[in-house]
Amino acid sequence: MLSHKTKRKFSKILSFGIIWTLLGLLFMFIEQTAVLGAGITQKEAISLNFQVFLFATVAVFLVGCFVGYLELTFLNKLFIKKTFYKKVLFKLVFYLVLFSAIMMVLYPIASSIELRIPLFSGEIWQRYLDFLVSTVHMSTMVQLSASLFFSLIYTEISDNLGHSVLRNFIIGKYHRPKEEHRIFLFTDMKDSTAIAEQLGTKMYFLFLRDYYKSLEDAIIQFGGDVYQYIGDEIVITWEFNVGLQNNNCLHTFFEMKNALRHKSDFFLKTYGFAPKFKGGMHFGEVTTGEIGALKKEIVFSGDVLNTTARIQSACNTFKTDFLVSDSLIKKLNIDENFVITEIGEVTLRGKDASLSLVKVEQVKQEFLL
Known part of the structure; x- marks a missing residue:
């Protein structure tokens, strides 16, 4: 294939x-x-x-x-x-x-x-x-x-x-809003505020550009699409079945980590900093459609995005780089490449209902593209 x-x-x-x-x-x-x-x-x-x-x-x-x-x-x-x-x-x-x-x-x-x-x-x-x-x-x-x-x-x-966004605009896939199941990964660069203060606005912009570019192959290789760049945060999404297949969504996170490790010497030599990030992952139903008058975008709307952002924020609390909802882990076919550690029920910031989370680590550190 x-x-x-x-x-x-x-x-x-x-x-x-x-x-x-x-x-x-x-x-x-x-x-x-x-x-x-x-x-x-x-x-x-x-x-x-x-x-x-x-x-x-x-x-x-x-x-x-x-x-x-x-x-x-x-x-x-x-x-x-x-x-x-x-x-x-x-x-x-x-x-x-x-x-x-x-x-x-x-x-x-x-x-x-x-x-x-x-x-x-x-x-x-x-x-x-x-x-x-x-x-x-x-x-x-x-x-x-x-x-x-x-x-x-x-x-x-x-x-x-x-x-994919341009193609969907042309064929009118989301001209009428439609409901679909998707997986989302929210990533956030560690210590980005301190890095930005020391580099200055122009150098920090170049730093971000190289950071994004270093990660794009890993995202593409495992079927993901970048939904948004928000400062130093990246929101990545998969069609539900694509993200589940061969654990693509999990492999994406760890291959992004590997990509930055391979480029660490470049970042240290060029900027004096080697970027690192943490991430949160969840899935759910969203309504997808074209929105906007002066500027049209294809937008995902649903509670799953807010929940995924809160999961990513909880990484600091539990001192880990990667948290995933337990409900998503149960949908995946977890193999020997991953170690799953249960966190348990967690009440996320701004949410009334609790959510069961797990910490995910990779045993095999190098997953070749």
Whole structure:
């Protein structure tokens, strides 16, 4: 089975393929309508028949997926420190050069299919040279630029909102509020106030950014989504079945711990502090939906969020890094990787009813991604 990280990456790449295909079909329709309506014929333009249409659709989809793959594995990392407009500008130049080379391959193939003559015949390549200096070529480059621009805008919005959030907005999954069971993990950095005072606002911001980045792979690998960043706190959520599967929700917490241990030298060298955190975990029913007028968000509403926040706060009382509701532990298939210590019934701050809690520790300290 594919890992959650691979599925997430595949989903993002597929989104690029879909965007490129839809825009390609739109441009193809507009161009063919304009040419046929005006009665224009250009020898450089490839006539549209079923075989050419099928080839063009598949080719555009694959090119879109290729762009998505490059974005996720190479270009995003290369331009991560650039401002938004510089990212888009540099990437446009890179892709236009790249696609000029790709077009040198695809155009002769499409011509060969249309004319039913060998690919390496002189007529095919003379047609390609004519194409390079034609308005058809200019139109193609404009279409490529538009597809690139929209897909690059998409990836920037996706990075800022979260891929799953953007996808749910587009498909309207939570346009009408719906009830669902979810698992939540609230984490809180230890000694964050003292660290912030000593680093100052700018350095503390950079410290937080590196802290969040160090934890993201562990969250993705085990099927979690970041719901909110609240100062130095992170709220992570899972669909109920995903969080239960293979104890994903528990493994996430401890792999986040491992990730920070592996990066401790970097943090000490760069900032003088190695971040640590504590967490509380619980599950329950929430109502999920789009909310907001000036700024829309997908929001989870339910007592489970307040309860989970209180569980996390109780870590200091019981001198532990990780507290979990006993009701959630009973839903999981606890194996030899974890040690469960009962805390018992606890009345949480601001809550009338008590809740049974357990302390969870990991026996196996290294869980490889």
